[in-house]
Amino acid sequence: MTSLDARVSPAVTTGPIIGSHKVYLGDLQVPVRRIELTDGDHLDVYDTSGPYTDDSATIDVHSGLREKRADWIANRRPVGGALTQLAYARAGVLTEEMRFCALREGVEPELVREEVAAGRAVIPVNRRHPESEPAIIGKKFLVKINANIGNSAVTSSIAEEVDKLVWAIRWGADTVMDLSTGKRIHETREWLLRNSPVPIGTVPIYQALEKVDGDPTELSWEIYRDTVLEQCEQGVDYMTVHAGVLLRYVPLTAKRVTGIVSRGGSIMAAWCLAHHRESFLYRHFDELCDIFRSYDVTFSLGDGLRPGSIADANDAAQFAELRTLGELTAIARAKDVQVMIEGPGHVPMHKIVENVRLEEELCGEAPFYTLGPLATDIAPAYDHITSAIGAAMIAQAGTAMLCYVTPKEHLGLPDRDDVKTGVITYKIAAHAADLAKQHPHAQQRDDALSKARFEFRWIDQFNLALDPDTARSFHDQTLPAEPAKTA
């Protein structure tokens, strides 16, 4: 482990969310958040927050979290040369990670193994990130959400990003992507990984671009590969790779309203056009799989040509790339490497289901991981909401993980409050989809909260809420409940 700079002093939020406390279940010590109710009952809910909400844990961000998975990893032998969850699942081996996920989800371990073996679910767990508490991402499980954080050349510090990480998982982020740019990318990532109980994702092309001073035409396979290796060694659990942006697809975007809006997509398109060659990511995909395989890093195959507006949704460029992502999925799986597929973007509601149907058909049902989508373009400053509408619907249709959008989307970088708003909004979308998919346990929380509401057990209603603090602060004791029940 890289030693963490003593001059960086993040102040992270610790202690349980009000009205609850941490409980660990079973021999694998699976964490849950136990909400105690005033009627003597309690409800255990899925808990992504790690030791930070455990009153009995000692938190020292300079030494990082306990390596919970260290023994599991150490005692493991390769199957068919591979150490990936996919390889084990295919070999019929139930790993600790699979059992851990099963207990978290309240399902049979065998379901977890089967879904991972089929490639319909992934457990992103780099063996160099032993601090992580495994989570499964797949359509038969609870819908997951990702929070993007990361500093930029001009704003925020490492300390702020560590705080945002802890803040995001406190409110329920299942994974966190570090999208840092600027000078201290490596160091920021190290801080995040050593202090993260959730899988960390990155977009390696961002750091590779910094190494060539921001000129995409100067990129090369070697620079990219070395960046990926550096990040694998640090413990990044999944990486966005825009290997489906092919030279011949770029002209398909020429008549779009918003061209190419994905940053990774733009970088790769610029490279392809400048060199008039096929993308190095595509040409070297095989080698990339070998690297990912040796760490069990999961591919998040990026949609570099995703639509950036309602007008461009479901167009030829988007679906051409999706077909290529399907080919790459097959290559990765043949090497026992886990794969997710990223999706749009901006899509009107009537075009959402087609995205899931095609993704499943073309990409062998690999877990779909979508950004929103935004159901309209006309509400900057409220894109957490425009996208929550799309996110809930696409998750109902089968998307396994939703990348959050904050109120600052299109306008600036999210601050701490935006991170919380984005996370809570996406927990709503994900949970709405869990209900709609009739996940066996999802409705328990709705029922408990509604029962408390009907019985005027206000404290229980607050504590069962996704955000007890805000619910409580909004409640004004002087008001009767009736006006809220009208119409």
Added chain:
Amino acid sequence: MTSLDARVSPAVTTGPIIGSHKVYLGDLQVPVRRIELTDGDHLDVYDTSGPYTDDSATIDVHSGLREKRADWIANRRPVGGALTQLAYARAGVLTEEMRFCALREGVEPELVREEVAAGRAVIPVNRRHPESEPAIIGKKFLVKINANIGNSAVTSSIAEEVDKLVWAIRWGADTVMDLSTGKRIHETREWLLRNSPVPIGTVPIYQALEKVDGDPTELSWEIYRDTVLEQCEQGVDYMTVHAGVLLRYVPLTAKRVTGIVSRGGSIMAAWCLAHHRESFLYRHFDELCDIFRSYDVTFSLGDGLRPGSIADANDAAQFAELRTLGELTAIARAKDVQVMIEGPGHVPMHKIVENVRLEEELCGEAPFYTLGPLATDIAPAYDHITSAIGAAMIAQAGTAMLCYVTPKEHLGLPDRDDVKTGVITYKIAAHAADLAKQHPHAQQRDDALSKARFEFRWIDQFNLALDPDTARSFHDQTLPAEPAKTA
């Protein structure tokens, strides 16, 4: 017109939304908000805000708005004894109100007349509310949104409510419901009507209940009827009537998680149980139709047994009442009275479409007017979002008007900020549905905004947004746009 109390001095927000100005189209002077773009182009958008955003208008809240419809109403003769838009539509008469709506919507007047004649759309225009600018509510037209306001016994003043009205329509509320309780109901409503360019809705049972000091068992048909007459005379455009809460349906709610949550529903259920008689609203529905007919007040048949939780969605009580609302719809239509049907409430996503399908089947495709629905119960303080998800989906399925939900739902009364948040959130849901239904003009605004975004015309992007003020304030000039485009 009742003279307005000189001691009340509302301070309302006037002047156009930044980057736009009011333009009137055609001989009927249909208002639009014209957004001027820096590339020399402009976009006209539907405008609910009335003269308040017209720089050339003189606003005096003590004298109220100009009676725009006075001449239209004065020059009109009954058909078949009725003066309702439904009667005219059936007789093949194109009223000024219909032509006004057609121009606002960008459709042929004949489509408006046909839809009104078929009962698939309503134009709520009490002839005693000549200040109103007519709007059409029906599934073939733009999805409309309603904002609830109203003071209570313990909070807010008349001045605050007038301010909220003007504030709500500034941001796009198509109708406003006055849900006031307490002592000054009549006077508050008078202030709202005389200053409202949008249809005003009420729930007369609330005022009737005040007249019997809050004891529902003391209610009677006579008290209710007189209250309705009083409100008709003032100019209320549509009224929620919970005439479908029948005595025999009340036991169907006994095993619910949240019983009866509609205030009107609870009042009527309490009355029915106390007297062990059928609801006076149901028994006297015929007389009520005669009253509504003489003013052209539109029924909003209330769903007093709507589900208040995910657990209770689509249950026997809810659908039993819906069937009765269908019977009442037929009775009202036979008397040329316009009808909308109110809908839930709390409904998980997979049960949303059934609500629309059944409503259309049982109620002869009368315009559906739904509260949300909330797609989950677990996020008090964010129920504008939980409900925007359900609202967008139910509008896509055919709901004609959405009743907003604010962040204070279940927790307290909305303040001015909550009203704006609720309205903008519901404009998003409504617009997302307009796109999904492929309304012929809806996508123009998305395209214009996205084009501006792609061309880095920031000012145009802000001005084309639903909320230019907040979009602008969120934008930080120091930040590159790239990080917002990632993943």
